[in-house]
Amino acid sequence: MNQINQSTAWPLLFSHHGTILGKGFLADIEVKGRVLATLEADGVWIDGVHPGGIALGAQTLNATHLELRNTLARIFIDFAMQTSGFDEFKARVETFFHETDPDTLHEWDAAVEAVRAGRVVGPDGIPRCEASTPCYVKVTRKLVESVTPSDNTIVQQESLDELYAVYADAA
Amino acid sequence: MSSFGLVPLKRLLEILKQCAPGHVWNATDHYYVVKFNGKTYPSLAKKDQIQGGQVRKMARHLGILECVIAHLGK
Numbered sequence: 001m002n003q004i005n006q007s008t009a010w011p012l013l014f015s016h017h018g019t020i021l022g023k024g025f026l027a028d029i030e031v032k033g034r035v036l037a038t039l040e041a042d043g044v045w046i047d048g049v050h051p052g053g054i055a056l057g058a059q060t061l062n063a064t065h066l067e068l069r070n071t072l073a074r075i076f077i078d079f080a081m082q083t084s085g086f087d088e089f090k091a092r093v094e095t096f097f098h099e100t101d102p103d104t105l106h107e108w109d110a111a112v113e114a115v116r117a118g119r120v121v122g123p124d125g126i127p128r129c130e131a132s133t134p135c136y137v138k139v140t141r142k143l144v145e146s147v148t149p150s151d152n153t154i155v156q157q158e159s160l161d162e163l164y165a166v167y168a169d170a171a
Numbered sequence: 172m173s174s175f176g177l178v179p180l181k182r183l184l185e186i187l188k189q190c191a192p193g194h195v196w197n198a199t200d201h202y203y204v205v206k207f208n209g210k211t212y213p214s215l216a217k218k219d220q221i222q223g224g225q226v227r228k229m230a231r232h233l234g235i236l237e238c239v240i241a242h243l244g245k
Contacts, residue, residue: 040173040174040175042175052228054214074202078204096213101232103236
């Protein structure tokens with residue numbers, strides 16, 4: 001259970017954008033994160049790196065990406081339920097994003113090295129980006145007056161949510 | 172165990188008593204939340220059987236992986 005086969009591990013980055021309705025506030029959340037995807041007999045499993053507190057799987061990479069979006073949205077909604085206002089919510093999201101563990105960080109770095117060494121080829125059909133791309137979370141208070149139809153979740157996900165494989169060549 | 176294998180919730184709760192004494196267990200609208208060692212794992216599925224990969228990641232996140240493996244086996 002503790003072993004991950006590095007030969008089939010893909011280091012991936014993802015972007016996520018969503019609006020959460022909290023207790024008396026609207027929050028815009030923009031994430032650029034890292035996950036490690038592992039091919040298994042039953043499908044694709046993802047372990048979160050940043051954020052570290054997530055793990056999920058599905059039969060295909062696309063289905064796993066969809067589950068990743070939904071998982072993040074559900075976690076943020078839970079945070080909104082548990083917190084009393086925007087500042088506490090923002091702090092909770094930031095803590096969640098930055099918490100990780102050294103083993104998963106090490107595995108992500110090893111998977112990047114495996115891609116660069118040509119031992120692993122990243123998944124086809126998704127864009128590439130540099131492994132060193134900065135990860136971040138931005139939580140911004142949004143005024144009701146500034147909300148537009150493009151803030152609806154499905155529009156945001158269609159336009160901004162993406163999964164990226166890392167380039168084989170370092171920058 | 173593959174990531175997609177299942178661990179009964181009751182068994183997981185017994186293991187947490189052994190491996191994470193004093194941990195805090197909460198249920199939110201969507202997930203079970205486990206706090207231990209100053210860290211929070213906020214996304215355990217609210218099901219009677221939890222995927223092995225989630226249990227492994229939670230254990231790693233909370234710094235109790237060796238103990239959980241010792242109880243669950245491979």
